Amino acid sequence: MSTVRRSAAALAVSAVLGVAIAAAAAPAAMAATSPTPSAVLPNGLYGAADPTYDGVWRQSLALLAQDTVGVRPASKAVDWLAGQQCDNGGFPSYRADATAPCTAKLPLDSNATAAATQALAAIGGQDTAVKKSVTWLKSTQNPDGGWGYNPGGASDANSTSIVIGALAAAGEKPGEVTAKGGKSPYDALLTFAKPCGGPDGGAFVFQPKQPGIIADSTAAAVIGAHGEDLVVKAGPKDAKGTACEPATTIEGAAHNGAAYLATALAKNGHLLTAPMPGATDPAAKPDVGNTADAIIALTAQGLGEQTKKPLEWLKGNSAAWAKESGPAAYAQLVLTAHATGTDPKNFGGTNLVERLNALGPQPEKAKSTEDDSPSGTWWIVGAFFVASIGAGILVSGRRKSQR
Template identity: 75%
Template sequence: MTTVRRSAVALTASAVLGMAIASAAAPSAIAAPSPTPPPKAALPSGLYGTGDPTYDGVWRQSLALLAQDTAGVKPAAKAVDWLKAQQCDGGGFSSYRADATKACDAKVSLDSNASAAAVQALAALGGQDAAVDKTVAWLKSVQNEDGGWGYNPGGASDANSTSIVIGALAAAGEKPGELKSKGGKTPYDSLLTFAKPCGGKDGGVFVFQEKVPGIVADSTAAAVLGAHGKGLVVTAGAADPKGTACEKATTIEGAAHNGAAYLATALAKTGHLVTPPMPGAEDPTEKPDYGNTADAVVALSAQGLPDQAKKPLAWLQKHSQAWAKEQGPAAYAQLILAAHAAGADPRSFGGADLVVGLNATGPAPESTPDPTKDKPAEKDSSDEDSGSGAGVWWIVGAFFAASVGAGFLFSGRKKNQQK
């Protein structure tokens, strides 16, 4: 959540595909390859980050602009113009178009996640109604009969894509619960199908898809936001009186509670989530999952479980600086959005100024608040966890190859964050 998402590469489970893509904060399904720019092509001056933007250009730009807006920063006009120029005439966005002067054609693979993130950023910045309305109309036009969305138009619905589109619709002033597909289903009808019952290791989670579970913390964090009709930027929700007990759920509200309860339980011991090693990896140990931990803080805050968000927030404050510096704009943005959701100060986040770090990854903002004025009080960030320092987050999601129609489905919508 957003998510996130959404970093180091997430490697495909199919060696045939052999490519890197977003996980997140971030992430979902790809039915067709996006155009790949030349390896050493000069990047646009308005783009945030210096890494290959093929799979996350629009995503990381949108998150960067959202996070800046949340922190009171007015981004550079050319950064906003770059994002707007990525929009195709029909309203959709692809993950990245190296040459935005060329009209989009059938070879351009449109991306619901990038489109939804762009809507949220442009809506937050204001003055972009025409672009926002055009993309919203496109998103409505590619809604699946089950009420949800896949990563690409025509792809099977998944929890991540459906959730971030819900957030985009809400950000644009729409009422997602009233949007019905040709099959008479709403986005919440679709989202509820990904919720698992209580019991067992993953009881209460939202899976990416029924046959492609994915990294469940990623899809669960995204779905909790979607269930509340929230986008990537949230503030603390009304207190959840049910705490962290998983209960039988037949409504999207009950499923959201169960999803948040799963995240709270998963975070309770160490304060952070983990990513298992990829098959065949030389290092068999689990790695800290910074991105999904940040997204979980946002989800817990939205659910009204602030006490359960304190420990992971404190862990991020203590351990995430090296990860953010390594991974770049989307990582900084995820941390800023987590701080915002939990009521912490992103300018004093474990001794780091996340806003300065984010601003340094792109064109200089038009204006930025004086951090010495009206500085919000820092929440208690004491942490009993005395684990190792932050390392480079090597993976935040995973690909899952599953033959669907003409393409493949992958978990990991947003986590291909690049420097």
């Protein structure tokens, strides 16, 4: 889920719950909101914007990105995230007072829970928290096999996909996590896939009755279809290329979704987003966040050749967006760099790791090589010879559970 979708989803949920939305996290294309003058940001939290709608989300992505590049997050940052969990295992978008018990009035969030699960599983030492969150996620699975943004809400492609990633990160086999009627998360994802031909053929919609930002839900679903968490590895080459073909399986639907993204990216070398309501400029704007997500999805699908042009565009056009959008955006770019084998310390001239680390508590020392698997050395050879890095930052590898 891109930072755009996270903000849009939070705003939609707020409207349904009757919560004031003036202080909601802004979409990635806009400046992030600042806390109210009386608000005091929690010690250990990443970012300076109001955390009401994205505190757990941005913290989870920040810690996961740090772990991915071999940076050991600060203990107080990890403690803050773990402390957001409610006794039943679920996470809200943000819990202002972690010392007070969670109440029925505090909405729990499948996306925040899934992201936190992935971060805590990657960092390690949080087995109890991870198990509790997995139990909660399983308890909130819808009859169609998917998940909505909040428990009881209709399933959507983004929520279902990120929960698949959480299950995989926790050592579960997502395809075997079924609802009472026997439906799996992959059954749910198939219901969001559009047939070939016609507008947006091959794409995944957010929900059948709420198309949403098609590129965002498609990228999420393609990654979810591969049983991947947010730290994606390159898949074997997709010999089918970018042709959309009739599909009745999740594998075929994932190919078609990736083909849709590849075609969309090829038009301009990046994705576009419609102007915000009320904007004076009617022209579509470059969509940095969803371009990054699409690149990751294509990498997972094995269409690496189709990522080359948009990746170069992203390197040259993401710095200002990330600076304006905060830690989740920097984390998103770090994860894009990881998926594509790009050095995150020189991403179009920007040191993403340094910029991310500066937005929160000082990380602990870099992980030792004993903590890393061979698959996690995607840029260490080059980094080893850069004197300014000192001991080097190693990327932690992680075996992903297969569905």
